[in-house]
Amino acid sequence: MTTFKENISIPVPHDFNYEECLVFLGRSESEVLHVIEGNAIYKAFEWNKELYIMKITCNAHGLEAVILEGKVSDEVCQYINDYVIEWFDLDRDLDVFFDLMKQDPILQTISGKYDGLRIIGIPDLFEALTWAVIGQQISLKFAYTLKKRLVESFGQKVVYNGRHYWTYPSIQTIANLEIEQLRALQFTSRKAEYIIGIAKHMQKGNLSKKKLLCLRKFEKMHLELTKIRGVGAWTADYVLMKCLLQPEAFPISDAGLHNAIKKINNMHRKPELAELKSWSKNWEGWQAYAVFYLWRSLYE
Known part of the structure; x- marks a missing residue:
């Protein structure tokens, strides 16, 4: 396979926090679908029956993806651009969610701690x-x-x-x-x-x-x-x-969600579903992000 290099610049929102995204991506030593070295992410992917490797870094201008292995074309560069935008949910405006966090009895305890973290998706x-x-x-x-x-x-x-x-x-x-x-x-x-x-x-x-x-x-x-x-x-x-980046998705029975709320509320038991339904009324339209940020609180 011939090696090429091609830079793909991807703008990010004003509140994007690359370091927080790396925390999520690096949470398991057994992760096999990407490699993190310093502030660089290396990931293999298949496009049009050919295998590629891309390297993603972040600088003052946003994210930069470089094709390290595979034949460069406008089409594959566009694929990478679209994939990274979806992977990091870069088209989402989180200002409303951050305001919601400040006013919510549960989420305000972690408000400001992880701002700029995006839901890291699974596009496939x-x-x-x-x-x-x-x-x-x-x-x-x-x-x-x-x-x-x-x-x-x-x-x-x-x-x-x-x-x-x-x-x-x-x-x-x-x-x-x-x-x-x-x-x-x-x-x-x-x-x-x-x-x-x-x-x-x-x-x-x-x-x-x-x-x-x-x-x-x-x-x-x-x-x-x-x-x-x-x-x-x-x-x-x-x-x-x-995968579908639906902000109202709410895996209410998730064990990680239960553990995070148990920890934040200093509870001696896991919350009941009725309690979660009541508390989550404040998260309407942002349930997925509320859960994702609560998961993040477990990585301390």
Whole structure:
């Protein structure tokens, strides 16, 4: 593969905080889909059946992406530009949310601490759905371990300067697996069924990001996702939050959310769903960001 270099400048909002975004991206040593070195993010991706590596840094003018591996073209540069904007949710104006935080009894305790943090998305629907399924009812640490095994077993890799960079397994690859192949990686039989089933469902064209976005209304998208075997309310909300960037997505049963509120309120028990529903009335239209910032408070 021929090596080129091409700089892609991406403007950021006035309140963008790159360092806070790096905190989220670097929260697991088992992360396999990007590498952080200093203030640089390295990520492999596939475009038009070719593998690339990009390097993202931040300077006074915004984000800068450089293609380190792969053939440069206007089309791939545009793809990277659009991908990074979506990945960091750069088109979102957070001023209203920051004002909301200052007035909310729960969120005001962390108001001003992480300003400029954006929801770090998962632009690919298949990755978002299967990652959410992987994380169901297990610790985040073990979820990352399973994802690493899945990616290194069935994804593609690019070698650059002696280091391996991985892409997420394709829909086609996972759709053709047998359950025992995932069981060998310590997936439960049920999760293996769900993940392979999602791949087959998407391979047939029954589900796509475009089709979901065409539904326009949050409730319709949520309902469409929960029709899929293995996708409950939490998984649907997580995908709507992280992939479709729907600000009203609210994974109310999330353990991390419960732990964050328990910590902030100095509670000796986890909050009940009725309490969460009551407290979250103030977050209307910004539930996803409220949850994301509460997750951030756990990384102290």
